[in-house]
Structure formats: structure tokens, C-alpha cells
Amino acid sequence: MTIRPLVRYPDRRLAIPARPVTVFDDALRELAADLLETMRAAPGIGITAPHIGVPLRVVVLELEAREGVQTYVNPEIEWASPEMILHREGSVSMPGVNDEVQRHARVRINYWDLYGNMRIEESDGLRAVCHQHEIDQLDGMFWIQRLSRLKRERLVKKYEKMSRD
Numbered sequence: 001m002t003i004r005p006l007v008r009y010p011d012r013r014l015a016i017p018a019r020p021v022t023v024f025d026d027a028l029r030e031l032a033a034d035l036l037e038t039m040r041a042a043p044g045i046g047i048t049a050p051h052i053g054v055p056l057r058v059v060v061l062e063l064e065a066r067e068g069v070q071t072y073v074n075p076e077i078e079w080a081s082p083e084m085i086l087h088r089e090g091s092v093s094m095p096g097v098n099d100e101v102q103r104h105a106r107v108r109i110n111y112w113d114l115y116g117n118m119r120i121e122e123s124d125g126l127r128a129v130c131h132q133h134e135i136d137q138l139d140g141m142f143w144i145q146r147l148s149r150l151k152r153e154r155l156v157k158k159y160e161k162m163s164r165d
Contacts, residue, residue: 001033003041004052009094009142009159017140018050018057021073024116028058032071032114035060042092046130048137051093059134063126075111075135078120080104087129089143097159101146103132 007013021028031049039047039060049058059072083105090098106124109131113119123131133143144152 001037004038015140018138044092072111079108081106096162
């Protein structure tokens, strides 16, 4: 397991949709282990392969110790509730800034595990927010794009100032 360098906003690689994983091998499992170590070091609760410059559809989440680490390969949202919630979000690629983003309260996703087995998961609350946030990233949509232009510009200025200091 290796801590990999993070791709930082506004790197253009964060805006490129990730490619689907087609091979479920030891290299994929090693990538997932590296993502976990990198996420913990950042620190964060979720990370995608594009966050470390690998354009593949892989997500690692670690929300609570008792639930453990979950890896999602090629995740897709197949259903989202009409109810919406606001939740404070940030990114390992833009540390130090966060804001409230409106998301679906519940989602159902399909994905593959690290061994190529198809899975379905329903989630709500923080886990649902994380699923949507990370799948957006896999689609090339950085989380601040979900904010109003005014909020986005304010956050970018704050991040740029923090990065200079």
C-alpha cells in the first residue's frame, strides 16, 4: 500500500470522465489499497481513482469504523429519491474549503466489488451523499459545480488564498 500524490483543484484531470474498469485483478485491488491509504492520509472519508490521477471508475469510502471500508467499482446511480437534503461537502483535492450541497436523500446504486461480482446498495444520509459526490467526480463533475456561481467563486478565491499562504 502506497500513499499517492493527490491531484489538486483546478487540475484538468478532475474534469475528465473516468473509464470503466474491465479487468478485476491484483492491480485493481492494489489500486484500491493505495486509494484507502491516500484517503486516510489526506484525511478524508471518500476518494476516487481520478483524485490520484488514475482515470478509472473506482471509489473507496470509509465512513465509520464499525461499517468498515467499502470499495465500489463502476458505480452507477439507478434510482434517487425525490426528497432532497443539504449536506456540507469538501474534497481531498481542494482541502480546507467546504460548503452545503443539495443532494437526493436516498439513492440506490449498482456496482461491482473488487472481484467482479455485481452488487446493489441502497443508502441514505451521509452514505447517499458520498455515493452521489464520488459518482459525480467519476463523471468529471467536481463538487463545487453543484454550487451557485457566487458561492463557487467565493470558495475558489478562499482556496487560492489558502494555497498561497
